[in-house]
Amino acid sequence: MASKTADRVRHHPVLTARALNRATLARQLLLRRAAMSAKDAVTHLVGLQAQNVKPPYVQLAARLDGFAPEALSGLMASREVGRMVTLRSTIHTHTAEDCLALRPFAQAPIERELRNFRAGLVGVDLDRLAAQAEELVEERPLPLKELKAALAERWPAADPLALSAAARCLLPLVQVTPRGLWGRSGQVTLTTARKWFAAVATTDGAAAGIAPDDAALRYLAAFGPASVQDMQTWCRLTRLAPVFERLRDRLVTFQDENGVELFDLPDAPRPAADTPAPPRFLPEFDNLLLSHADRTRVVPLAYRKRAWNGNQGHRTLLVDGFLAGIWRLTDGVEGDERGTLTVQTFDPLTRAQRDAVAEEGERMLTSLSSATAPTYAVRFADFAQFADA
Structure with a gap:
């Protein structure tokens, strides 16, 4: 079987690093600014890395024609987009629909973060902690400091930092506004995605979570052509090879200059390697630089x-x-x-x-x-x- 796989990979068309670069920039709206709305861009890009408040605005300024910060800030104020921990256990700005769909998809790697806090959670029933934390933040959005103190009252022998970290790992918590609004400041204050995005969460199937096959197709649309390892780096899930095998007949395949098999959508843009690429200013932690196992394409x-x-x-x-x-x-x-x-x-x-x-x-x-x-x-x-x- 390994020999057959190797033969198949060797016979794929080769994409050079420069060809991969141009294809990825096209998906990322970085070859030329796109005439699309901020919400459509956030959807297409499967979210914006957002550990800090300003980077999502810089990301869209590099990608959208005529972008103004108020376009994204207004979406946050109206709860059409939000800030929460999803891919790679990091904070992203997503549409409300993607906040609800991507968090279940990314949940397993997020829960693995609990291993870092095991010593501070001895004797803590995690199911009970999640239920109590959910009740607290749905009663009213709580600043992180207050959530930590409230949980510490219930588990005085545990580490308060570990308790709040566990709540954030176990529950889909959203950072509520004014945090994230352009030109505004606000401490991290949390409630559940279900509570914050109530209008979307009550829609049939909205919170069911995205299927791995659909996530792979969206990843390729925004970051392809890409290998199995590339997608696993993007989302930090493992064992995704069967997903691409199920999709193989719907995809086209290439290989990079090292012989690594790459998958792509048949109709996705793959510009010529000599296509001009204008300068672009990107913020810290832009997903362009974080979403492939092999980053040499950028x-x-x-x-x-x-x-x-x-x-x-x-x-x-x-x-x-x-x-x-x-x-x-x-x-x-x-x-x-x-x-x-x-x-x-x-x-x-x-x-x-x-x-x-x-x-x-x-x-x-x-x-x-x-x-x-x-x-x-x-x-x-x-x-x-x-x-x-």
Whole structure:
């Protein structure tokens, strides 16, 4: 059987790293900005990585034509999208429908996180904890600190941090607004997805959870062509090979330059490898950089560690479709309203590339700024100086 599989893989058409890059950028709406709504984009991308509040806005500014932050913020305020722990046990911004459908799909890896808190949960009945936590946050949304204190009263011998972590692992908890709204601040305050998205949750089948086969098709539409291992990296589920075997007759197959089998949707875009790719500014933890086992389709091997500072992600810059630098924003000092967008590329750019990066930076800043916000100057800096600052 292994020999037959190897023969089959060897005879697939080969997609070079550059061809994979262009195909993935097309799915990610990064070859050219898309004329679609913010909600449609969040759906198509199967959510936006959102450990921090601002990254989802930066992600859409890079991908949508004419995007304004109010478009996403308004969806959050109306409960059409929300923030919750789903894929890879990290916070994502999803549509209400996907919050309800993707959390059951991603639940097993999320529950595995409980192993990190086992010592603090000795003697705690987890089913009872989940039921009590659910009752507490559905009575009224609770700040995380209050939820922790309330659970500690019921289990005084347990670690309060472990108790609150268990509640978040066991229950589909949503971070309620104003957390996540553009230009607003708010502490993490939680209720259940069922309570927050009541109108959607009462729809027949809305909360049944997405089937693995359907999740694979959506993953390929947003991140393909991709291997089984790529999808497993994206969602942190394992043993997904049978899913792709069931779908094989509906898909087309390729291989990368290392012979790894790749699956794709027959009608999905696969632009030519020499298709121009304009510069794009991405936030920290953009899913483009996190959703494949082999990241060389976007991240050159020489730069694989430069997008990170420990476990913290830098804001990243794409040039010609690949990771080429990092960036940061600093506000102006008192008496000077002009801030600075500082860009550091890992290798020198041509004059034309520098001009294109500066133009794209100004476009991003315009998209994300209000009429009364400070203006920013674009500056290129030495990488060592930038990284140490």
